[in-house]
Amino acid sequence: xxxxxxxxxxxxxxxxxxxxxxxxxxxxxxxxxxxxxxxxxxxxxxxxxxxxxxxxxxxxxxxxxxxxxxxxxxxxxxxxxxxxxxxxxxxxxxxxxxxxxxxxxxxxxxxxxxxxxxxxxxxxxxxxxxxxxxxxxxxxxxxxxxxxxxxxxxxxxxxxxxxxxxxxxxxxxxxxxxxxxxxxxxxxxxxxxxxxxxxxxxxxxxxxxxxxxxxxxxxxxxxxxxxxxxxxxxxxxxxxxxxxxxxxxxxxxxxxxxxxxxxxxxxxxxxxxxxxxxxxxxxxxxxxxxxxxxxxxxxxxxxxxxxxxxxxxxxxxxxxxxxxxxxxxxxxxxxxxxxxxx
Numbered sequence: 001x002x003x004x005x006x007x008x009x010x011x012x013x014x015x016x017x018x019x020x021x022x023x024x025x026x027x028x029x030x031x032x033x034x035x036x037x038x039x040x041x042x043x044x045x046x047x048x049x050x051x052x053x054x055x056x057x058x059x060x061x062x063x064x065x066x067x068x069x070x071x072x073x074x075x076x077x078x079x080x081x082x083x084x085x086x087x088x089x090x091x092x093x094x095x096x097x098x099x100x101x102x103x104x105x106x107x108x109x110x111x112x113x114x115x116x117x118x119x120x121x122x123x124x125x126x127x128x129x130x131x132x133x134x135x136x137x138x139x140x141x142x143x144x145x146x147x148x149x150x151x152x153x154x155x156x157x158x159x160x161x162x163x164x165x166x167x168x169x170x171x172x173x174x175x176x177x178x179x180x181x182x183x184x185x186x187x188x189x190x191x192x193x194x195x196x197x198x199x200x201x202x203x204x205x206x207x208x209x210x211x212x213x214x215x216x217x218x219x220x221x222x223x224x225x226x227x228x229x230x231x232x233x234x235x236x237x238x239x240x241x242x243x244x245x246x247x248x249x250x251x252x253x254x255x256x257x258x259x260x261x262x263x264x265x266x267x268x269x270x271x272x273x274x275x276x277x278x279x280x281x282x283x284x285x286x287x288x289x290x291x292x293x294x295x296x297x298x299x300x301x302x303x304x305x306x307x308x309x310x311x312x313x314x315x316x317x318x319x320x321x322x323x324x325x326x327x328x329x330x331x332x333x334x335x336x337x338x339x340x341x342x
Contacts, residue, residue, distance in 0.1 A: 027091045027169065030162045034087040037158035038080055040151045045077040055148040062143070072291075079113070082106055083159050090166040096174070100329075107167050108322065112279030113287070114160035120242050121153040127234035178332045179271050183256060184263030195327050199258035202320035203251045209281075209313040210247055212306060213240050223306025243281070247317065250277030254321040257328050274325045282318020285311045 047054055048062075049070050056062050062069050086106060089095035095103075212223060217240045221229045228236070253274030256262050262270065289311040292303040303311075 027166060030166050031087045031091045034159055034162035034166065035084050037155045037162065038083050040155045041080050042077055044148065044152070045073045045080070048073050049077070055145045057142040057145055060142050060144065080159075083110060083163060086110060086163060087166060090163075090170045095170075100175070100333075104326075107163075108275065108279045109283055110160075110163060111276055112281075112283030112318070114156055114163075115276055115280045116239070116242050116246065116284055117153055117156045118160045120238055121157065123238045123242075124235050127238055130234075175329075175333075178329055179267045181267055182263065183260055183265045183267055183270065186260060186267065192327075195258045195324055198320050198324050198327075199251075199254035202254050202317045202324070205313055205320070206247050206251045206317045209285075209310045209317070210244060212310045213244050213247075216240055217244070223304050223310070225302060225304055225307065227301045243284070243314070246277045246280035247314065248277070249273045250281055250318060250321045253277055254324045257324055271325060271328070274321050278318040278321035278325065280318070281314040282322065285314030285316075285318065289315065 044055060048056070051066075053063075086103075089098055089103060215222060216224060216232075217237060250273070253270045253272070256265065256270035257274060288303075289308065292308065292311070
């Protein structure tokens with residue numbers, strides 16, 4: 001082949017060859033699972049927007065403000081519908097032409113929103129079986145029928161498994177060369193001061209939400225709303241432990257990448273920690289911040305200033321670590337393009 005093409009054109013030309021089974025049977029099955037698992041959630045949300053009360057008991061807080069509930073349901077319906085779009089992008093030939101930046105963000109966000117649910121829901125069930133009270137509901141008031149949580153969260157877990165498997169297959173074929181090798185084999189000269197500064201800032205900023213959540217796990221009540229303080233149960237403690245774990249994973253991944261620590265580790269390890277950890281803390285920090293903006297009639301249910309700062313701190317930490325990961329991919333991608341062009 002003549003060397004008259006640009007490096008980007010050459011890269012694009014090699015992509016289809018890396019995906020000989022892009023629409024093979026395993027991927028079609030995973031795509032079908034991802035799409036079908038969205039149906040219960042989308043169906044319930046559509047019904048609630050239309051005014052149905054299926055799964056919503058009398059006295060539920062969801063009935064307090066129908067307009068606000070419809071807006072929130074509409075937003076979450078659109079977010080879950082994006083899973084269907086992603087499943088198609090990851091399994092159709094035209095998906096191979098999707099720009100990396102356009103695909104990376106929604107997959108990163110989906111990872112962040114689904115990972116805590118995939119880990120948290122099974123652990124919450126185990127904790128309840130072990131005798132821990134769930135602590136759900138607001139001051140003893142109903143929220144949703146129990147079967148709704150089982151249906152929705154089971155669907156989320158299936159979505160996460162199917163979408164995660166599809167993305168791993170897609171990314172391994174298209175960008176697998178960007179995480180080959182071990183940390184010690186990465187060129188030290190490609191790490192700039194900005195990357196170290198970002199990871200260091202993330203580590204420092206993470207101390208605040210980590211300290212707050214460790215305090216709450218340990219039984220402290222400083223900064224918790226009255227309703228959360230009164231209703232802490234196994235569900236609360238499971239989620240707090242998970243948020244602590246995701247914060248630690250994000251910080252560890254960022255530091256390992258920026259400072260080349262853990263030289264014997266495969267590059268995929270710090271990248272995985274940074275990807276999942278940053279996505280979980282940023283997306284759930286952002287989601288909880290957004291949810292807390294809505295008007296809450298009961299003062300006991302209003303998030304405190306410390307809770308707002310904790311959510312915001314998580315979100316900033318996640319964004320900073322994600323920037324470290326993005327810098328890594330950009331540097332290795334540039335280096336690979338230069339080698340192809342040489």
